[in-house]
Amino acid sequence: MSSNNGTSNVVSVDEQAFEKADEAEVDEDDFEVVDETPKFQATVQMEIQAKVDANHPDGMVDTSDERIHGATLEQEERIRAREAELERISAQAELGTQNGREERTRTVAAKRSAERRAAFQKRAASVDPMADPERDDPRAELTQEQLAAVNRQSMRLTEKLDGWSRAAISRRLAEVVVDGKDLMSAVVGVYEELETASGQVVPIGKLEEIGCKEVSIEGTVTQLWEPSSAAISQVGLIEDESGRTKLTSWVASDQPWIEEGERVRIHGAAKNWYNGRVSVALTGWSTVMFPERGRWWE
Template identity: 45%
Template structure:
């Protein structure tokens, strides 16, 4: 059997190292330097700067930072004085109130230059006796048409339009349209499509009910008044009391919807349904 042992002469190795001195630079150190990874350094910063961190185990710099942050929190939570109302807060309220009053006066002066009725608390004071007689006559007639509005409120609106230069006929039309646009005002069914709101209030008679097999719809049919007829839908989730044909009902806060160019209303959970006796 042949042996393949290789005998290396130590002197020959030293001679090779002396011949190629540059290659000895890549020798591995016996005790390499240990350094923290990027993840460990990042986690150390988070632990040191965390608001809930405790001084124990921190460096001197971290402990001083923690104590300074704690003292700053305690200082900012204390009031400048121990009184119930700080003088600074009182002065701020006074300045804000005075500025608001001055801006309101400036706005009223500019508004009065454009619309004379805005310069008086009650525009009826600027009307003549003849104009007041017509205004009161129309206000008494519009009380029934403008649901929820008193005669005095309607008269003030009419007087404002007359003072601004409109005749009594135009003032009546503007006031009726304005009252109908106000939330909660019962409007004629014919005016429901023209109301610029997502919800409307209307009063009418249930003239027809339709059978429905859709699980989400409790009732559907037609409601009518002296002006027009409109479709209504009662959703099952609204949990409203069923109505019958011939009932005179008031729907407050009914949701408007459109389908194929036709307007309809829906009774939701926020709709108030009142059946009149």
């Protein structure tokens, strides 16, 4: 015969509260420390008002068919806008309206650009007949002997003119010859024209003859001296085989420092006149390159 003598220590809620009361924190005078931090709790009126605001007709969008209860006006507007956007994208995908749109746009833009260019050349043809887009290649109007001479001279000019193809030079030579000039005069005139064309590195000695406000030059900075103004970073002389001119670099242009005796290539230098003499200045739009920097093998 066996018996189970199990004991169970069951503590009531009141007893637990009494034990916790015994463990309450006391101060140095053995007085219980009372937590006086206020606890905020919504009143019955506040809870009722919150329910009224959430379900009030002014707090949601009236869609006639259905409304999203419990959502604010801002939330429901975002939901409706997203649904409308998804429907629009889906409809476009089904209809295929976006297929090839970019290619069609490029085709139309290229066509309109060609039309504008042709219209401009037509207007230019009233001054220069060679600019007429409907005119045949001027080389076709030359005799076989003239064409051979033009091709020989264009090959010579290609070696002297950077950035110009032999075809472009020969076409321009043919235009001048067809216009009535002899070949030698045409060669000299075309060489000077293309040498000083916009964007080309021009000889420093011909800066006075160029009507452009911005030029590209290449040469050696042979001399630097102390600037006369705090606004000037560097000032000196730059020269090449054709001549020399004054070079000024402004502090505001924030251009790299140039050493005396260094060779530089400058694109977009501003051309200035002072006391009847031409000079160039570096601006914030100028580009300065150093062809000989970093040539470690020398």
